[in-house]
Amino acid sequence: MKIKILISACFLPALLSCNKNVVTPGKTGNNHKNMVKTESYVYHPTETTYRYTYTYNENNLIERLDIDDGTSSYITFAYSHNMIVEQNYDQNGIPRETDTLYLDGIGLVVSYHWIDHIIQYTYDNDGYRISEVNNRGNDILESFTGTIKNGNCVKMFHVYYKEKDSELQELSFNLDKNNSVTWDHKGQPYYGKSDVNIIDHIDYRGCAGIYRTDTYSYVYNQDGLVGQINISTPVQDYSINYTYY
Secondary structure, eight states, rough: OOOTTOOOOHHHHHHHSTTTTTOOOTOOOOOOOSSSSEEEEEEEETTTTEEEEOOOOOTEEEEEEEEESSOOEEEEEEEOEEEEEEEEEEEEEEEEEEEEEETTTTTTTEEEEEEEEEEEEEEEEBBEEEEEEEEEEEEEEEEEEEETTTTEEEEEEEEEETTEEEEEEEEOOOSSSSSOGGGGGTGGGGBBOOOOOOOEEEEEEEEEEEEEEEEEEEEEOOOEEEEEEEEEEEOEEEEEEEEEE
């Protein structure tokens, strides 16, 4: 999933004149009470670190994301009843591209427009996100399809299309662990209900079968929240660290 961070939008002046706190996700809700404050990616063995800091408004919606990846860039978020605008700024505070998330009648993101891409989302009847499709023009670049049971994502398939070939990633989950980080959407209600899964491993499949497996392990803090994820891959190991409000 897009760790751009899968957050990113048009019409900023018009939105700023609106009430930016009117996102109401209807039958879904933000059931993630501990909001991620900082998220840092540490790549081993070089110990390269990228840090992301989130600021939330009074409705627990992200209003700013500060990106410390050597550039000190940031993104601001403006809300209206049917869209969310993400304004990107460079390290000098100069506005760059804007990205737009469009919401349906109950406040769920149905499409996300960034540069020349459109990501489309679908949900089940209970408000859990079950698919994402990343399109560029008439081309499908990648898709995620998940299976939800009792509020858990028990299986997910990620298909990445490249030229005439495709790569399948099969995500398997550990259902007896608490997922406090809700992955790249940080518990934001406009992406549907937060399921309680935690990734156990990812199998990469090609035409000859599984050729790579990434494994996940977790360290929990004193509050029982995920403090660290350690990902072991055949290419490069890395860790993700979290602190919370």
